[in-house]
Amino acid sequence: MRPRDERPPILDHPVEEESVFTAEALMADVRRLRNVPAGGLPEICVLEFDGDLTDWLVERGIASRCESWACFHTTMFVLDLDGVRCGIIARTIGGAYAVLIAEQLKAAGVKWIVGLTSAGRVANSLPLPALVVATSAVRDEGTSYHYLSPDAEASCRSEVVAAVVRELPGTGMPVVSGKVWTTDAPYRETQTQLERWAREEVLAVEMQAASLFAFGQARDIPVAVVAVVSNAVDHAGEQFDTGSQEQGLKILAAIARASGAII
Numbered sequence: 001m002r003p004r005d006e007r008p009p010i011l012d013h014p015v016e017e018e019s020v021f022t023a024e025a026l027m028a029d030v031r032r033l034r035n036v037p038a039g040g041l042p043e044i045c046v047l048e049f050d051g052d053l054t055d056w057l058v059e060r061g062i063a064s065r066c067e068s069w070a071c072f073h074t075t076m077f078v079l080d081l082d083g084v085r086c087g088i089i090a091r092t093i094g095g096a097y098a099v100l101i102a103e104q105l106k107a108a109g110v111k112w113i114v115g116l117t118s119a120g121r122v123a124n125s126l127p128l129p130a131l132v133v134a135t136s137a138v139r140d141e142g143t144s145y146h147y148l149s150p151d152a153e154a155s156c157r158s159e160v161v162a163a164v165v166r167e168l169p170g171t172g173m174p175v176v177s178g179k180v181w182t183t184d185a186p187y188r189e190t191q192t193q194l195e196r197w198a199r200e201e202v203l204a205v206e207m208q209a210a211s212l213f214a215f216g217q218a219r220d221i222p223v224a225v226v227a228v229v230s231n232a233v234d235h236a237g238e239q240f241d242t243g244s245q246e247q248g249l250k251i252l253a254a255i256a257r258a259s260g261a262i263i
Contacts, residue, residue, distance in 0.1 A: 022107070043263055045088065046252060049207070062079050064077060070104075086255070092208075114223070114224045122203060123204070128237070130229045134206075136179045138197065141184045144210045148218060154214045156225070171254060173243060180206055189205060
């Protein structure tokens with residue numbers, strides 16, 4: 001039986017100690033085993049949670065495969081957005097997977113990482129659909145505790161939030177900034193939790209922000225999370241309306257424009 005004074009492993013990581021397994025080492029093996037050519041990556045990369053937008057961009061020839069991306073698990077596509085070269089990687093679902101890829105992006109020289117995620121509404125005042133630019137995230141997941149000491153929340157750099165918020169209104173969707181709740185278990189969201197986080201001014205629930213923010217703080221790289229809030233358990237109308245793919249492209253273009261203030 002575990003001693004009463006022994007903390008659970010998730011709360012007891014030596015976060016200041018270097019890892020013995022690194023993204024650089026993994027990517028070197030990918031290059032060797034798959035003969036991945038050398039080449040520079042875009043300075044900005046979007047981790048797209050759903051993947052539908054990436055599929056649409058590729059089908060229409062707007063985005064093309066990045067042959068120099070050395071990753072066992074994902075494919076990067078590249079597109080030009082208002083003169084800014086941007087990468088996009090689809091279906092990075094959950095904080096652990098998003099950070100796994102974010103580590104490799106940083107190791108490969110990417111300067112800014114943006115999570116574009118779907119989210120559920122927590123604040124009743126939030127219209128559907130809407131865009132939430134996360135300023136902080138409740139750490140109800142596991143990955144952040146490998147990067148930062150235990151605490152209730154992880155935060156995003158204020159200049160990153162301001163730059164993204166400034167550019168997004170052109171998408172035609174409502175834009176709000178504020179706190180989100182990051183969970184590893186979307187099918188374990190309870191009414192008690194929803195009411196608690198609503199009282200604490202949480203806007204939406206998603207699966208990436210706390211993990212990515214903790215990674216960004218620990219690795220000293222700017223990270224942003226834009227959540228497309230498209231559903232709610234108390235919503236009687238149409239659910240999962242994330243807007244058109246053309247609006248998704250506008251979101252990406254807004255992110256690209258914001259990059260000038262960040263990198």
